[in-house]
Amino acid sequence: MTAIDDLFAKLRASGKKAFMPFVTAGDPNMAFTSKVITRLQELGCSMAEVGFPYSDPIADGPVIQASYTRALGNKLKLQQIFDQIQTDKANWSMPLVAMVSYAIIHRQGPESFIMAAKQAGFCGAIVPDLLVEESPKMSSLCRKHDFNLIQLVTPTTPPDRALRIAEASSGFLYFVSVTGITGERTQLPEGLVDRVGWLKARTSLPICIGFGISTPEHVRLLAPVSDGLIVGSAIVRCLESASSSEEQALQNAGQLVSSLLAALET
Amino acid sequence: MSTIDSSLPKMVEPQSSASMQVPDASGRFGDFGGRYVPETLTRALDELVVEYQKARNDPDFQAELDELLHRFVGRPSPLYHAKRLSGLIGGAQIWLKREDLNHTGAHKINNTLGQALLTLRMKKTRVIAETGAGQHGVASATACAHFGLPCVVYMGAEDVRRQKPNVFSMRLMGAEVRPVESGSKTLRDAVNEAMRDWMSSVEHTHYIIGSVIGPHPFPQMVRDFQSVIGKECREQCLSSIGRLPDAIVACVGGGSNAAGMFYPFIQDTSVRLIGVEAGGRGAQSGEHASPLTFGSPGVLHGSYSYVMQDDDGQTSDVHSISAGLDYPGVGPEHSYWKDTHRVEYTSCRDDEALGAFDLLARNEGILTALETCHALAKAAEIAKTMSRDEHLVICLSGRGDKDAAELARLRGQQW
Numbered sequence: 001m002t003a004i005d006d007l008f009a010k011l012r013a014s015g016k017k018a019f020m021p022f023v024t025a026g027d028p029n030m031a032f033t034s035k036v037i038t039r040l041q042e043l044g045c046s047m048a049e050v051g052f053p054y055s056d057p058i059a060d061g062p063v064i065q066a067s068y069t070r071a072l073g074n075k076l077k078l079q080q081i082f083d084q085i086q087t088d089k090a091n092w093s094m095p096l097v098a099m100v101s102y103a104i105i106h107r108q109g110p111e112s113f114i115m116a117a118k119q120a121g122f123c124g125a126i127v128p129d130l131l132v133e134e135s136p137k138m139s140s141l142c143r144k145h146d147f148n149l150i151q152l153v154t155p156t157t158p159p160d161r162a163l164r165i166a167e168a169s170s171g172f173l174y175f176v177s178v179t180g181i182t183g184e185r186t187q188l189p190e191g192l193v194d195r196v197g198w199l200k201a202r203t204s205l206p207i208c209i210g211f212g213i214s215t216p217e218h219v220r221l222l223a224p225v226s227d228g229l230i231v232g233s234a235i236v237r238c239l240e241s242a243s244s245s246e247e248q249a250l251q252n253a254g255q256l257v258s259s260l261l262a263a264l265e266t
Numbered sequence: 267m268s269t270i271d272s273s274l275p276k277m278v279e280p281q282s283s284a285s286m287q288v289p290d291a292s293g294r295f296g297d298f299g300g301r302y303v304p305e306t307l308t309r310a311l312d313e314l315v316v317e318y319q320k321a322r323n324d325p326d327f328q329a330e331l332d333e334l335l336h337r338f339v340g341r342p343s344p345l346y347h348a349k350r351l352s353g354l355i356g357g358a359q360i361w362l363k364r365e366d367l368n369h370t371g372a373h374k375i376n377n378t379l380g381q382a383l384l385t386l387r388m389k390k391t392r393v394i395a396e397t398g399a400g401q402h403g404v405a406s407a408t409a410c411a412h413f414g415l416p417c418v419v420y421m422g423a424e425d426v427r428r429q430k431p432n433v434f435s436m437r438l439m440g441a442e443v444r445p446v447e448s449g450s451k452t453l454r455d456a457v458n459e460a461m462r463d464w465m466s467s468v469e470h471t472h473y474i475i476g477s478v479i480g481p482h483p484f485p486q487m488v489r490d491f492q493s494v495i496g497k498e499c500r501e502q503c504l505s506s507i508g509r510l511p512d513a514i515v516a517c518v519g520g521g522s523n524a525a526g527m528f529y530p531f532i533q534d535t536s537v538r539l540i541g542v543e544a545g546g547r548g549a550q551s552g553e554h555a556s557p558l559t560f561g562s563p564g565v566l567h568g569s570y571s572y573v574m575q576d577d578d579g580q581t582s583d584v585h586s587i588s589a590g591l592d593y594p595g596v597g598p599e600h601s602y603w604k605d606t607h608r609v610e611y612t613s614c615r616d617d618e619a620l621g622a623f624d625l626l627a628r629n630e631g632i633l634t635a636l637e638t639c640h641a642l643a644k645a646a647e648i649a650k651t652m653s654r655d656e657h658l659v660i661c662l663s664g665r666g667d668k669d670a671a672e673l674a675r676l677r678g679q680q681w
């Protein structure tokens with residue numbers, strides 16, 4: 001059992017949904033990322049997804065790409081992410097997951113990466129470019145270290161394959177809402193609610209929906225069919241101005257998150 | 267100039283375990299290759315595997331492609347004995363496989379016509395492509411104009427600048443060229459942007475990847491389409507020389523002209539195969555684009571292969587004078603050939619490549635693409651160490667008109 005498994009057990013028992021903000025590590029520096037995580041926890045978020053900046057992110061839209069570029073431009077190293085999280089984790093009770101490209105994991109060696117991430121305070125990882133076919137080795141290492149490997153299902157995933165992915169995933173299943181890259185959308189695709197519902201009826205694994213979610217309307221639409229919602233670009237965009245005013249950036253992100261959390265309660 | 271002797275011991279009795287029966291069903295060439303892409307692309311890649319298998323076994327598909335390669339591209343391309351150059355160098359007899367004489371001026375068209383035909387078979391209605399030197403962009407634009415498909419080409423802004431003639435050609439044929447301003451503004455960034463486009467458009471768009479890179483089945487499929495180079499060359503050697511050549515040299519960016527040339531010779535272990543990467547300004551990281559020579563295995567653009575990365579797994583900046591070789595990765599089959607010792611890899615500096623441009627221009631009357639000049643320069647060194655009754659083939663992957671303006675700029679001359 002990881003902290004993520006505990007979280008969903010508790011949420012389900014009380015009929016609640018998870019709210020999971022995504023933040024880019026080191027944008028513009030790790031000290032600020034820590035402050036953001038603390039603020040998100042104070043606001044009542046259930047879990048945070050920490051994006052590990054990568055030089056060639058093909059699943060990310062302009063907002064998250066730019067945040068990665070800023071972080072790497074400031075010479076962010078992997079070790080700094082781990083060090084800062086480890087230093088500050090006592091301040092947080094909510095679980096943290098790493099969103100990290102396989103290029104980074106491979107360079108460390110999967111087992112070294114898992115051990116370092118776990119020691120730092122991460123409970124699991126979302127690896128957007130590790131397909132279920134390529135994941136057995138990583139999966140068994142994750143099991144060995146009681147670390148969640150969260151897999152993704154997308155609108156282009158055929159139903160039988162979606163079931164296979166759910167089987168291989170642990171912690172929760174990441175349901176990508178759109179055929180495309182990360183970034184705020186005004187409109188989410190038709191049929192999304194039904195597709196999530198179909199899968200939810202066939203797996204006991206919690207299902208969280210992400211990509212494109214940015215408004216209270218999205219939250220009200222998707223909360224009932226899922227176990228949680230993930231919001232990335234909309235928050236990262238609020239934090240863009242941190243290098244000129246950290247307080248202003250925190251306030252902007254806080255306002256957005258509060259409005260989305262309020263929608264989740266209703 | 268460094269001599270090739272020390273770094274490339276001549277293999278007297280080549281021992282290689284490289285197989286032609288690669289990749290396996292999961293797209294692996296030994297350990298290399300595979301598929302490291304977002305789930306969103308899986309269905310399209312699976313569909314491509316199936317459609318490509320069907321096409322390979324369909325005589326009508328092959329006949330249609332052969333006909334196009336013959337009447338539209340002008341294949342077979344000649345194998346030309348460069349006698350004056352051979353005499354000047356004073357070693358092996360040098361032969362040029364003239365891919366520069368193909369319609370659109372490079373080998374890239376062999377692949378784009380094949381993939382455009384597959385696009386139609388898959389009933390997809392739009393094509394995207396990335397390009398570095400612009401040759402693959404032009405070849406994609408050409409194939410799309412030929413079949414009436416809309417075409418968007420992503421090209422790094424720096425490459426748009428240094429390969430302007432090709433940008434203009436693409437637009438003349440109705441393609442939309444989208445300059446990419448992110449990162450180093452070169453080929454790697456163009457691939458990123460094309461992949462992102464594909465993430466959203468995958469249901470109706472085919473991505474014509476221009477080299478033997480990317481997720482399975484691209485490395486295999488592009489190699490197969492380019493293998494027409496090596497197949498023709500093998501036959502032409504047998505008829506013109508009366509036997510197989512002793513050595514073959516090709517430049518390696520992503521590795522498609524080299525893979526297409528080498529693959530039909532993999533089992534002919536008497537033939538030395540030599541791939542030449544871009545050595546840029548020197549061996550220091552950031553100064554070259556030679557992942558096989560200086561890099562290590564890692565993941566980039568959907569496959570596992572040699573790559574230039576830092577110790578965190580971030581892709582390193584690379585440099586080459588030639589836009590088509592200015593890329594931090596390389597096709598997985600080359601990594602497999604390197605580790606099985608079937609192919610020797612070396613690298614050639616910017617200044618050596620520039621020297622080779624003049625060598626062929628002045629002595630044979632051929633303007634060569636800067637990419638290809640890397641192969642020329644090393645081939646000249648290797649030929650010198652060989653005897654006059656030995657034969658060396660160079661894959662002359664493209665013509666140099668596109669580089670005239672950039673050459674003038676580099677030399678401070680009027681264009």
Ligand SMILES: Cc1ncc(COP(=O)(O)O)c(C=O)c1O
Nearest residue numbers: 401519520521522523590663664
């Ligand atoms: C003439 C020519 N040769 C070689 C290359 C390098 O590509 P590859 O290694 O895939 O053959 C290019 C790429 O643009 C090219 O235009």
